[in-house]
Amino acid sequence: MDPIPLVHASLGKQELAAVEEVFASEWTAGQGPRGKALEKELAERYGVADAVTLSSCAAALHLALLALGVGPGDEVIVADYTFPAPAHAARYVGAAPVFADARPDTGTVDPQAVADLIGPRTVGVIAVDTVGLPADYAELEALTGRHGLFLIEDAACAVGATYRGRPAGALAPIGALSFHGRKGITSGEGGALLAADRAIGADVRLRSSFGIGSIFDKSQTIGLPIPEFTEVGYNYKLSDIAAAILQVQLGRIEELLERRNAVAARYAELLGGEELLTLPHVPDDRTHAWQSYLVALDPGVDRAGVAAELRGQGIGCGHGTWASHTQPVYEAKQTCPVSADLFARQLAIPMHAELTVDQAERVSQALRTALRNNSGRRPSAVPATSTDSANQEGAS
Numbered sequence: 001m002d003p004i005p006l007v008h009a010s011l012g013k014q015e016l017a018a019v020e021e022v023f024a025s026e027w028t029a030g031q032g033p034r035g036k037a038l039e040k041e042l043a044e045r046y047g048v049a050d051a052v053t054l055s056s057c058a059a060a061l062h063l064a065l066l067a068l069g070v071g072p073g074d075e076v077i078v079a080d081y082t083f084p085a086p087a088h089a090a091r092y093v094g095a096a097p098v099f100a101d102a103r104p105d106t107g108t109v110d111p112q113a114v115a116d117l118i119g120p121r122t123v124g125v126i127a128v129d130t131v132g133l134p135a136d137y138a139e140l141e142a143l144t145g146r147h148g149l150f151l152i153e154d155a156a157c158a159v160g161a162t163y164r165g166r167p168a169g170a171l172a173p174i175g176a177l178s179f180h181g182r183k184g185i186t187s188g189e190g191g192a193l194l195a196a197d198r199a200i201g202a203d204v205r206l207r208s209s210f211g212i213g214s215i216f217d218k219s220q221t222i223g224l225p226i227p228e229f230t231e232v233g234y235n236y237k238l239s240d241i242a243a244a245i246l247q248v249q250l251g252r253i254e255e256l257l258e259r260r261n262a263v264a265a266r267y268a269e270l271l272g273g274e275e276l277l278t279l280p281h282v283p284d285d286r287t288h289a290w291q292s293y294l295v296a297l298d299p300g301v302d303r304a305g306v307a308a309e310l311r312g313q314g315i316g317c318g319h320g321t322w323a324s325h326t327q328p329v330y331e332a333k334q335t336c337p338v339s340a341d342l343f344a345r346q347l348a349i350p351m352h353a354e355l356t357v358d359q360a361e362r363v364s365q366a367l368r369t370a371l372r373n374n375s376g377r378r379p380s381a382v383p384a385t386s387t388d389s390a391n392q393e394g395a396s
Contacts, residue, residue: 010252031214031215041247053190054191055235077126081342082130082324100114100117111140127151152172153174155175159289174195187245190246206231207231259355266361301376306367306371310349310367317348350363
């Protein structure tokens with residue numbers, strides 16, 4: 001039986017054709033014409049003052065903190081239940097990350113947990129749209145505004161998601177996107193910073209290129225302009241090859257998201273009556289980008305056993321995301337019990353735009369069987385559906 005990968009990028013002939021155009025051009029490096037065009041398209045799509053294309057979302061977070069003047073002695077409150085890029089970014093600039101616990105129903109950062117952590121050294125908050133679901137920005141904006149703190153949205157997983165009708169990535173004065181291979185749109189690696197303030201965008205663009213102005217711009221002028229280094233910057237540029245791929249992908253967001261939505265809806269139908277797991281919760285005021293599909297297993301289920309059984313059938317799965325405060329690098333004295341519980345019980349099952357409905361049905365049947373085989377208690381019987389019968393007969 002064919003394997004079903006946990007993630008799979010949706011890249012094809014359109015993207016290849018765009019890359020060929022760049023190969024035939026005179027500029028493949030960063031901050032070239034394709035990158036500039038992509039930045040313009042991003043700014044227009046998200047309704048922000050500026051967009052800066054970068055090598056990763058982590059680079060966007062790092063440069064955002066530098067642009068905001070964050071440094072040693074400062075504390076930045078970061079969402080705990082997430083890939084720990086926000087906490088890393090705080091460390092990059094010498095600040096201390098302070099971990100805020102998650103909501104138990106959504107896994108997004110709990111605004112009350114954030115409020116409880118604000119102290120005299122707090123300068124701002126990095127919220128995260130956990131695995132594609134936007135956080136509670138109305139509450140977070142009110143909270144940070146009241147205390148004079150900055151608010152950054154880490155929308156790495158949330159391209160295509162919305163909150164109260166607004167696009168994820170533009171839900172705070174600064175947003176950070178990722179174009180990693182498992183995201184809603186991708187160039188393999190890459191990211192972008194979205195800014196409501198042009199000054200922030202200009203600062204980030206300069207620091208992303210070693211602290212000098214655009215080499216491409218200077219190459220278009222007559223004479224011999226010599227760039228000057230005005231900041232100690234970084235090499236965080238996005239190549240024009242990647243930018244060309246992303247221009248195509250940007251135009252495919254709705255198409256790719258529609259496919260992910262179809263898979264999520266089918267999972268909800270097939271797993272909705274299962275006692276041994278809890279499905280993702282999406283509040284009515286927002287939509288999910290479905291970068292990942294995480295189910296929370298009953299405490300009595302052996303998650304490692306379930307994973308081994310699924311992988312033995314060629315079905316990809318993963319632990320979900322991280323309770324960042326538990327990672328040894330931080331030596332955190334804090335506890336975030338909700339985040340730690342989700343970290344221990346959630347399981348990621350295949351989710352990507354190339355997943356077929358038949359494959360989703362095979363995953364669901366295998367998961368239900370694995371739950372029973374690795375549970376300390378027997379749930380009440382769940383009636384077999386016609387889809388279950390088809391799967392048992394080998395249809396996929």
